[in-house]
Amino acid sequence: MTTIYPTIAEAIAKSATTAKAPLTPNPTDHVLSRLAFGPTAAARAEIAERGIPAWIAAQIAAGHTYAGYAGDTLVSTQATLLGTSPADAHTFLKLRGNSYGWDLMTQLTQVTLGLQVWSSAQLYEVLVDFFANHLNVVCPRADLWVTRHTFDRDVIRKHALGSFTDMLVASARNAAMLLYLNLAQSSKAAVNENYARELLELHTVGLVYSESDVKNTAKLLTGRTVDSRTLDYTYNPAIHGTGAVRVLGFRHPNSSTADGEAGGDALLRYLAAHPATATRLAHKLCIRLVSDHPSDALVGAVAKAYTGSGTQILPMLDTILRSTEFWASRGQKVRRPAENIVATLRILDTRPATITAALKYLQVMTQQVGNVPLAWDPPNGYPDVAAAWRSASTLLTLWLHHLALSADSWPNAFAKSNKATLYGGTPANSGDAIARLGVRLTGAPLPVAHVQALQTFLGEAATTPVAKSTLHGLLPSLIALILDGPSHAMR
């Protein structure tokens, strides 16, 4: 039974904050694993000082302050091309002697990853990731070489804290989306239905549409295309097909070509505000933030917040955070592969040695688990439930990365650090070292059975003094093992 309280503070106070074994209740790490890409020592300290509700409010403010790519000063230095228009980007590439280079798309991918790890506006990055996945436009793809970044900048990042209607309307006026789903090639003489179908099925109402709705939507949206000179979105009335349309409960006379773009926008607004869209978006957001099987009651409440606020995104989030279901859901999600890698860097407080190399390695690591941000090819976006990500290969590769990061295997990319500082003091002995690492890396004491297994791994008694311990050689492996375990694999 989900109860929604008036405030986040009250929900935390009244909730039995529970966790699915072997995780233990820990509201701080819970919120840092759901509204951020994992805990860092600094974020834990900030919450300890200010409390969770104030931290969330500060995160929303940070999202406004550090909109776009400003969330981390070092990462933002690598976003040199992401502010350009398609035409300027093309000019830049021509001057570089590689007119069709993928520089912008590579930069977008790497900056996205860098911000997930290091941005101080974590909540914003979580929402950006969610909506980029919801309105998926694959990156990279050859024909999006100078437009893909504009989708991220002008559609997703611009509206991630605003209204979904605005985001949807912007997406239907973006060259990258139009090229990706072939609306750019659609015209009254040659209607292409690809975008229309996915707009209905994936972006908005879901499988409640008919084939006639697809055809009518496709017709009303003809004229939206890409200008061959600016390489940017344009509305071309000459290729707009007129004639009355009917899509679900929406009617439009569509009587003039001059009116075609406004007619399309009206349909987009109708679809964004549709109750079926509210339910689908609410369900997806709950799957991201709460559990793979959120209750109907919570989804209903979140959908109501969306509809009641005129399709605003933050009221959905606020409703989730005021629910008992959210605070009782620790351990109910398995981190997706890329999320696991990002969380590993965060929990280890890994800093870049060289930012360019660090971003490149982040891309490589996520590539090796098939989960590079933005790189999902079909329009439905990466799956977001554990059942879809079950993979022995991925587990082995994640374990490889845990070990590589804890052993400082990439000193050119990531700054070496003294991993013994993770003890947070001087351990009394081998057993104390394991206990301290467990708390530091998973946010809570490890279960007794886990402590015993790790002690066996070290091959020595818990009372062994650190000076005589195998930890001297095995500390990186011990850290990796804790991160390999379920307390880090789940959130």
Place this chain on the structure above:
Amino acid sequence: MRCGEQNPAGLTRRRFLAGVGALGVSVVGSQVVTTRVAYGAPASNPNTVIVIFLRGGADGLRILSPHSADLGVNYLRIARPALVPNNAIALDGTGGWALHPAMAPLHQVLWSTGEMTFVPASSNKGVTRSHFQAQQFVEQGGSSSVSTGWLDRVLARLGPGTTFRGLADGFALPMSMAGNQPKISMSSLATFDFPGAGASRGPAMTALGTLYRGFDGPLSSDVPEALSAVATAEVIRSLTTVQNAAVYPDGPTAAALKDLVAILRAEVGLQVATLDVSSWDTHTSEALGLDALLANTAQALAAFFTDLGPARRSRVTVIVQSEFGRRVAMNASGGTDHGHGGLVWLLGGGLIGNKVHGTWVPLASDADLDGGDVQGLNDVFNVLGEVVTKRLGVGSLSTVFPGLSYAPLGVARAG
């Protein structure tokens, strides 16, 4: 990404691994079959069924075309003038069917030996023109009341087996494999290894196994399965040398099939495997996009069967399917939009080959179509069901395809 393949960041997987290798690499035991303790002996059925899913809705009509007036080629020349293949390979004895020339390598290896056959106009009335609904429906086996995939339920029917009895190639589990039957998901054999240093590697694996004991959730079974597969993978890796002068093309499909040959050669009890090939959603410039993809896929499969050799491939049946076929008429972008009836290819052992199976209504007018699409006259579940019944001996299909009135088309033989 596969071993040795260059990624945009300029690093190969092998080089990446080399960095961690500084910690040392140890050799594991040589146990060939890692049988799950809770299960009995490896399955006695020696056959393997591999399901290759062409994601995006492959245009079956361009791959296997009606090539005679009787079957409807004249209608196609009007409806899709640029998409009727030139130099198609006539399939003798089929009454006028022909293969796209890109299928030549596969045709050369398999047709004359009766190891290749097709079912056009295949679908199911529950399949819509939505990619995602259609894939889910087909892969769940047409049941809306279960959340598992049809191949997971095949594994359940088959009972005990080895760690490698079910294998999904790729990074994510396909819907057809969803469920709790033990199986291995592998993106590359070359990198399927437990990281770490010599002396501590074994103890680390032991410790990790312990950390995942005693709680609910997919990881509590996936972790022990991954750990138990590591030693077997080591042995399989020693069998990757290409045989019979097979020549693989570049690309992920060929790399995955090459891995599969090694796994089959290792005889580790593989019963069911899946492999995805993406990018068949040809809304624009289909002749360009589909033909290149088809050529790569056909070459990769031809190399796979050549590499396997005649004896072993008599025990391996490959099903190639997609979520739906495409619209018969070409659109103005030189592509085709989502359609209905699609094409199933059947390759390898145990087939009633040299035939095009099922019902086909000759195309003469729009009236022969289902809203512009090839009709779904041949139930795809009957095709899948027949293959697993006859090749794997699943017995009853009632749990695999709930509600199916099983009526085999005669595509395969038992044994």
